Amino acid sequence: MRDDDNLELSRRRLLGTVGAAGAAGLALGAAGGAGVYAAVSGPESPASDATALTTVGATEAMFHGKHQAGITTPLQSRGHLIAFDLAPGAGRKEAAALLRRWSATAKALMAGEPSTDDTGIALDAGPSSLTVTFGFGHSFFGRTGLTARRPAQLDPLPAFSADALDPKRSEGDLWVQIGADDALVAFHALRALQKDAGAAAKVRWQMNGFNRSAGATARPMTARNLMGQVDGTGNPKPTDPDFDRRIFVPAGASGAQEWMAGGSYAVVRRIRMLLDDWEKLPLDRQEKVIGRRKSDGAPLTGGTETTELDLNKVGPDGKLVIPDNAHSRISAPEQNGGAAMLRRPFSFHDGIAPDGTPDAGLLFICWQADPLRGFVPVQRKLDRGDALSAFVRHEASGLFAVPGGAAEGEYVGQRLLES
Numbered sequence: 466m467r468d469d470d471n472l473e474l475s476r477r478r479l480l481g482t483v484g485a486a487g488a489a490g491l492a493l494g495a496a497g498g499a500g501v502y503a504a505v506s507g508p509e510s511p512a513s514d515a516t517a518l519t520t521v522g523a524t525e526a527m528f529h530g531k532h533q534a535g536i537t538t539p540l541q542s543r544g545h546l547i548a549f550d551l552a553p554g555a556g557r558k559e560a561a562a563l564l565r566r567w568s569a570t571a572k573a574l575m576a577g578e579p580s581t582d583d584t585g586i587a588l589d590a591g592p593s594s595l596t597v598t599f600g601f602g603h604s605f606f607g608r609t610g611l612t613a614r615r616p617a618q619l620d621p622l623p624a625f626s627a628d629a630l631d632p633k634r635s636e637g638d639l640w641v642q643i644g645a646d647d648a649l650v651a652f653h654a655l656r657a658l659q660k661d662a663g664a665a666a667k668v669r670w671q672m673n674g675f676n677r678s679a680g681a682t683a684r685p686m687t688a689r690n691l692m693g694q695v696d697g698t699g700n701p702k703p704t705d706p707d708f709d710r711r712i713f714v715p716a717g718a719s720g721a722q723e724w725m726a727g728g729s730y731a732v733v734r735r736i737r738m739l740l741d742d743w744e745k746l747p748l749d750r751q752e753k754v755i756g757r758r759k760s761d762g763a764p765l766t767g768g769t770e771t772t773e774l775d776l777n778k779v780g781p782d783g784k785l786v787i788p789d790n791a792h793s794r795i796s797a798p799e800q801n802g803g804a805a806m807l808r809r810p811f812s813f814h815d816g817i818a819p820d821g822t823p824d825a826g827l828l829f830i831c832w833q834a835d836p837l838r839g840f841v842p843v844q845r846k847l848d849r850g851d852a853l854s855a856f857v858r859h860e861a862s863g864l865f866a867v868p869g870g871a872a873e874g875e876y877v878g879q880r881l882l883e884s
């Protein structure tokens with residue numbers, strides 16, 4: 466069972482807002498990108514519930530499952546990424562207790578229930594598709610005496626020539642991704658998890674992001690980023706036959722990976738967009754940078770958003786219609802020995818930088834079973850000759866091992882920390 470199968474309306478909370486569709490309820494389907502609303506079967510919504518919520522508030526992601534929620538869950542409108550370092554003197558025992566506390570909090574909040582010493586920030590709201598996803602960084606294993614169980618997939622990413630990385634905003638012992646379709650629900654979870662950390666771990670960095678709100682467009686559509694591009698079209702789909710193999714560590718994983726069964730590796734990059742430069746570029750040149758139309762995301766070689774790129778097509782001028790250095794060409798799996806990743810980003814805007822330019826861009830998060838067969842080969846190629854490089858700057862980076870979902874009665878990471 467995938468966790469997008471586990472997103473459902475909280476029936477005890479839903480009242481009438483689904484209208485005629487209420488008898489069936491709604492669930493969010495499709496991984497990253499388009500975020501399709503699909504009907505699911507289920508009992509009638511109780512019309513007697515006094516607490517009326519929209520479908521946005523009532524949608525609930527399940528904490529327990531084969532995979533952690535927040536990987537194939539459709540993009541949420543709010544996100545917080547937080548990295549923690551274990552406090553001096555804290556080791557495996559303290560880390561296990563922390564993951565136990567965090568899991569209990571995540572489970573309660575994702576169900577729309579209060580946490581211990583609840584702050585009341587999310588009172589009146591439903592679960593609002595809240596997901597909390599936990600990961601371990603390379604340094605975690607040394608701090609907890611678990612170096613022998615550190616998978617090779619967590620080896621540091623190679624340096625790329627255009628990197629301008631700030632170490633203080635990169636990596637970390639522990640990583641938490643929070644996503645929700647309500648800003649207060651997301652902030653509530655952030656506060657609860659920070660308080661749970663107590664004396665065991667200190668915040669290393671935090672980044673805040675957003676996506677379009679559910680219902681803002683007439684129909685569910687692939688997201689746009691802050692450059693205005695349709696972004697997410699080429700993502701692998703959960704219905705693809707090789708989706709699980711590409712994105713998740715298989716059940717029979719052995720050696721240092723054994724505890725990662727059902728897990729995935731997250732590459733996180735804070736990518737600043739040089740929007741003042743980008744916005745000066747005429748539309749036709751912006752489209753050549755990506756190789757797709759800005760209006761609807763269709764390839765410049767024609768068709769609709771979902772039409773395959775024709776990488777060999779030559780225009781009347783004798784030049785390739787999708788240029789050699791177009792981002793879509795360089796990042797396409799067929800140009801990278803099949804390397805694929807699930808991109809699930811948030812946009813960010815942290816105000817205006819001292820030089821007067823917007824400190825805005827993409828909190829690029831991609832998921833894969835092995836970064837050496839996903840992010841790394843693609844980024845190596847993009848680093849060498851992507852037309853988009855002139856308009857972006859990679860400012861922070863992290864690589865995290867995100868274990869599989871917790872079974873009923875278990876906490877996230879227990880298979881690593883207690884066996």
Ligand SMILES: C=CC1=C(C)c2cc3[nH]c(cc4nc(cc5[nH]c(cc1n2)c(C)c5CCC(=O)O)C(CCC(=O)O)=C4C)c(C)c3C=C
Pocket residue numbers: 690692694695696697698699700734736737738755757762792793796797798806826827829840843844847853857
């Ligand atoms: C190393 C991986 C990638 C980074 C870093 C990256 C940054 C980045 N991308 C966009 C905008 C778009 N990317 C698009 C496609 C696309 N990008 C990557 C990888 C990275 N992008 C892949 C694997 C793909 C899919 C290629 C394919 O399957 O054909 C697109 C086109 C639409 C789409 O498929 O999503 C856009 C637009 C930005 C703005 C950015 C950094 C800020």
Ligand SMILES: [Fe+2]
Pocket residue numbers: 792796
């Ligand atoms: Fe991209």
